[in-house]
Amino acid sequence: MSGANGGEPAAGERRAGPLIITEDVALLDDLLRLCAAAGADPQVHHAVPEERGSWEGAPLVLVGDDAAARCRGATRRRGVLLVGHDQDDPQVWRRAVEIGADCVLRLPDAEGWLVDRIADVAEGVGRPAxxxxxxxxxxxxxxxxxxxxxxxxxxxxxxxxxxxxxxxxxxxxxxxxxxxxxxxxxxxxxxxxxxxxxxxxxxxxxxxxxxxxxxxxxxxxxxxxxxxxxxxxxxxxxxxxxxxxxxxxxxxxxxxxxxxxxxxxxxxxxxxxxxxxxxxxxxxxxxxxxxxxxxxxxxxxxxxxxxxxxxxxxxxxxxxxxxxxxxxxxxxxxxxxxxxxxxxxxxxxxxxxxxxxxxxxxxxx
The missing domain is CATH 3.40.50.300 (P-loop containing nucleotide triphosphate hydrolases)
Incomplete structure (x- = not known):
């Protein structure tokens, strides 16, 4: 369908999914499950990817608590979320500031919100109609x-x-x-x-x-x-x-x-x-x-x-x-x-x- 949105993919065509950075197996399982529910195909790495532009070009970056230290020094950008399971960690906000995260998410409480955010990425959501x-x-x-x-x-x-x-x-x-x-x-x-x-x-x-x-x-x-x-x-x-x-x-x-x-x-x-x-x-x-x-x-x-x-x-x-x-x-x-x-x-x-x-x-x- 022709549209006013210029270079958008055709309806039904998938965009690049979020970038996931974690070595936490349980957290990775949860994030992959949420990506599947949102219809997104993520990239998974243990640290900031060496490929040029992978960090900067990803539509959304999900950084596990365990990987925050490995992401220090990465180019500051929007769309970085710090995700984990520990509800009572007082140091999480310091780590979020260090990597320039937009917000901190705790699973499973934030699963509904995160699925919507990932789905927005998968659908290429821009300006609403x-x-x-x-x-x-x-x-x-x-x-x-x-x-x-x-x-x-x-x-x-x-x-x-x-x-x-x-x-x-x-x-x-x-x-x-x-x-x-x-x-x-x-x-x-x-x-x-x-x-x-x-x-x-x-x-x-x-x-x-x-x-x-x-x-x-x-x-x-x-x-x-x-x-x-x-x-x-x-x-x-x-x-x-x-x-x-x-x-x-x-x-x-x-x-x-x-x-x-x-x-x-x-x-x-x-x-x-x-x-x-x-x-x-x-x-x-x-x-x-x-x-x-x-x-x-x-x-x-x-x-x-x-x-x-x-x-x-x-x-x-x-x-x-x-x-x-x-x-x-x-x-x-x-x-x-x-x-x-x-x-x-x-x-x-x-x-x-x-x-x-x-x-x-x-x-x-």
């Missing part, structure tokens, strides 16, 4: 259309993109993309997920369409996604970098609340009608309890006396823009052309301008 949620102010507001268009536009412009369908009662974003028959995993496969989900494995397992990955629903019975599963999946998606777009249900249950908590910003899509504004106010109040950056996208046509500024002021939300009408959108969908796929269309231009502004504000590259 800019994560944008789209939610309708009322039913039929056009939130799914906008979410799909944002994702299609981002992928076309070369960004690593994942589209997440967070509305189990919607029609399915894979259908909007024309990928309902594509092979890959759907939400029911992740409903029992707990803890860490590998970002690369998630990306590779999902259906691909129009240059992006999509996590949607199957055609079976509706499945409730527990907040733990939503947290694990979105955290994995964010670690891959690029952009993540989440289409959210208007009813904020525990799973939707967890998704809102992981967003960088949210877009509330509101038609220019009084009843829609009244309904959107309730959605905005609920979502705003979790999400700090919620903006409104207004869609015409407008009721008499209303415009996009009036709607934004009535909702007391920043205006992200006016969603343009795209002639022929329904015909395009019937023909297998998803929203945002026409580069010069008004919807694609709106999305392109949105990404330019959002990324300039400090989002992911």
């Amino acid at each position: 800019l994560t944008v949620g789209v939610i309708g102010g009322r039913g039929g507001a056009g939130a799914s259309t906008l979410a799909c268009a944002l994702a299609v536009t981002a992928a076309r412009e070369g960004r690593r993109t994942m589209l997440v369908d967070g509305d189990p009662l919607g029609g399915g974003l894979d259908v909007l993309l024309g990928g309902e028959q594509s092979k890959g995993r759907r939400w029911p496969d992740f409903a029992a997920s707990r803890g860490r989900v590998a970002g690369g494995a998630l990306e590779e397992s999902l259906p691909s369409a129009h240059g992006l990955r999509v996590l949607s629903w199957d055609r079976g019975d509706s499945v409730v996604i527990p907040p733990e599963a939503m947290r694990s999946v979105l955290a994995a998606a964010r670690r891959r970098g690029g952009v993540v777009v989440v289409d959210l249900a208007r009813r904020v249950d525990e799973g939707v609340a967890e998704a809102l908590a992981q967003l960088d910003l949210g877009l509330l899509v509101v038609p220019g009608e009084l009843r829609a504004v009244a309904a959107a106010r309730r959605v905005a109040t609920t979502a705003g309890m979790v999400l700090g950056d919620l903006r409104v996208v207004v869609r015409g046509p407008y009721a008499s006396g209303l415009d996009e500024q009036w709607v934004a002021e009535a909702l007391e939300l920043p205006l992200a823009g006016e969603l343009p009408v795209e002639a022929g959108l329904l015909a395009d969908l019937d023909g297998g052309v998803p929203p945002g796929a026409v580069p010069r269309g008004p919807l694609a231009r709106f999305c392109s301008a949105f990404w330019e502004r959002a990324l300039a504000d400090g989002g992911a590259p």
Whole structure:
């Protein structure tokens, strides 16, 4: 998948694993076990490697307590962790300072944290994805259309993109993309997920369409996604970098609340009608309890006396823009052309301008 992260390995390709320096057999067994759990292939040495660049170039260095003295004088660098078993050794902090360690870890207490850190290395974690949620102010507001268009536009412009369908009662974003028959995993496969989900494995397992990955629903019975599963999946998606777009249900249950908590910003899509504004106010109040950056996208046509500024002021939300009408959108969908796929269309231009502004504000590259 093309991405905005330059020279990153392709999805699923492993990077170099951590450098382990120890002669403590029991500690080495534990560290190898944790590396295996994180999907990393470590290098093991008894002292600082003689090969030029091995110490400096390793993405992470795990120095055993027993090897700290042998690592004195090594080039100072970030990403050095001093690891051991002894919980009561008062000299451990002195040894950590001598080798310039970032922190001291004691096993087994720190195993969970260390697995995550090693997995970050194995996945090549860099800047997290800019994560944008789209939610309708009322039913039929056009939130799914906008979410799909944002994702299609981002992928076309070369960004690593994942589209997440967070509305189990919607029609399915894979259908909007024309990928309902594509092979890959759907939400029911992740409903029992707990803890860490590998970002690369998630990306590779999902259906691909129009240059992006999509996590949607199957055609079976509706499945409730527990907040733990939503947290694990979105955290994995964010670690891959690029952009993540989440289409959210208007009813904020525990799973939707967890998704809102992981967003960088949210877009509330509101038609220019009084009843829609009244309904959107309730959605905005609920979502705003979790999400700090919620903006409104207004869609015409407008009721008499209303415009996009009036709607934004009535909702007391920043205006992200006016969603343009795209002639022929329904015909395009019937023909297998998803929203945002026409580069010069008004919807694609709106999305392109949105990404330019959002990324300039400090989002992911």
